[in-house]
Amino acid sequence: MRRYEQGSFFLEIEPRRCKGCGVCVQSCPQGVLTLNSEGKVEATEIARCVFCGICEQRCPDFAISVHKERILQPSLV
Amino acid sequence: MPNTKELAHHEEIQKRFTGAHALCAGCGTPVCVRTILNAIEEPVVVINATGCLEVATTRYPTTAWNVPWIHVAFENAAAVASGIEAAYRALRRRGKITKEIRVVAFGGDGGTYDIGLQALSGALERGHRFLYVCYDNEAYMNTGNQRSGATPFAAQTTTAPTGEKSFGKPQRRKDLTEIVAAHHVPYVAQASISDWYDLAVKARKAVSVDGPAFLNVLSTCPRGWGHPTDQSIKIARLGVETCYWPLYEIIDGQWHLNYMPEERLPIVEWLRPQRRFAHLFEPGNEALIAQIQQQVDEDWEKLLRRCEGRA
């Protein structure tokens, strides 16, 4: 699991789940993501990330996710 | 009604369709399915026709589905959906169910354009309130790339091979979106996996109408189309930008164009990256490309006339 942080947000990538389809790379409006030489996704430009969550929503394999730290679990509210 | 962005962070909705299925890298189908299911707020029941989606999401001994899901056969997803919807309607009328439940059927182009067309037409005509989604990858990919009614003119498939006597599929694809529209249903739209917001909004509109709704979604297949697995979204985008696959919707019989390219790209941009069209770039086949361009031009003009500038 790789973690990319920026303020209270972070983006997590699980390379074992990533098939390298580039769906997230091509869907990210900010150009944050790239595929590395192993064909796995990396957030090479994390500073540009606006944490819109498009990558998370589009990834067919649930390999990438966007989080806000200390998020309240809905069931605990 | 929460917006799609809020729904995207709704964990339960996000996990209606989960990972660890066996769909290929670069397959447009899971992207299509996730985008649609993530956009629907109400509980869903999913009906799945035979096809890649069904096979690869229900591999022994797993499933990728976290919603009520039923697969019956290749030809009858819409008929099964009819039964489910009619039963819900009856139960609601008697007060046994109070929740709004959305009935969503997914079928590939084989299961929709060809073998499933009769069941689809019947369900549309009867007016069941359900959403039928055709993830259109333009051939029978599950059985190894045989031509379908959705395969475009001159594309190569295993049963429309190229060679001395053949240049791929000699017929044009049928316009299923228009066929569905001819059933006078309240909502019909054409979308693409490349334009996720457009697709999500269309899914939302589709389930909110009181009657049948239909989405025809261009969905890439790197195996059958022969393009790099990491280019799917871009390729689908080219389908939209060349006006090969325009984004539009038909609401209560009114045609609306959803996307007008600033500058229309020539059709070769769509054809060139795909191996199924590679033979068109051999010397002597220029006329075929010109013919495809002409078909696209004509269809586009016709669409513009129908939309009369409505956007």
Added chain:
Amino acid sequence: MREQELVQGNEACARGAIYAGCRFFAGYPITPSSEIMEYLARELPKVGGICLQMEDEIASLSAVIGASWGGAKAMTATSGPGFSLMQENIGYAAITETPCVIVDAQRAGPSTGQPTKASQGDVMQARWGTHGDHPIIVLTASWVREVFEMTVHAFNLSERYRVPVILLLDEVLAHLRENVVLPEPGELDVISRRHPERLENFKPFFDETMVTFGEGGRLMVTGMSHDEFGFPAQGKKAAEQLQRILKKIESRAEELAIYRAHYLDDADAVIVSYGITSRAVEESVRVLRAEGLAVGWLDLKTLWPFPEKLIRSCTEHAQYVLVPELNAGQLVREVERAVGGRVLVEHLGRLDGYLITPEEIAARVYDRVECLKGA
């Protein structure tokens, strides 16, 4: 001499069809038979034939029936779910005496089942799947070369007797590649339909001669009960006509029976097998014989009409009959019926999609024979 080549079962079927003079194929993609259509889509146009991909299996067999009346030798290929969709048209082809070949590469069912696993579960459906009494010929094969030969044979019988012929393959055989020497042109007989001597006053539904559309005679082809002219018939006429077409096949059960008999003269135990299962039986018989057991083997290629007399004569002196098949017990009932309670008949089945192994067969026969000796 022809050279050995590595050929897939499906390809052997497609090549057999072309060899037999098939010039029309209509089909619909389905695992595990799609390669037949893929091969024919490439190769049929080269010999002046036509390969159509239809919108479903109902349309596929309909087109084949149309093509047959248009004068072509015609075939379709499918698997379980598609075969189920074809049933109505199989009955139509039977009552209208339309020559056509239907290949069913069986996969584990029912319903979607296990598309990439083998089965022999369509044996009874091939015989009785369509409604009403009807004639049918069902063939099967166990080796890739046999697939070729049986395809040719299927066309020959279909054209000779004006009857739909079903060729039952299975997933493993369809996808299996074997080193084979396929028959050369002229090596196998190729039979075509016979025409009546005169067109004047001819009766299109009277015997095994056939006139096709466009030849000049008046033809009326209908699935409704009809008389020898094709006109709708009821009562005695309808019954007579049905009896004639039933008898056409049933009365020839013994001459239509294709089989291989091994070591039956002295056999105490007889294994009756067909299709893919025969490959395992071959090995088990070798092992059992080496152990000194008097085991015989009847390897059936014609399943329907069921060769009753053959079964009876082959099991006359046996004490034990085993029918291994990849189903819950289908052909075994026919064998039991033929044997008529004289001998213990047992079924050895498998439903998990895997093949019956030679060990399983050998172990069962060994046990039973020892047991019967003791008794």
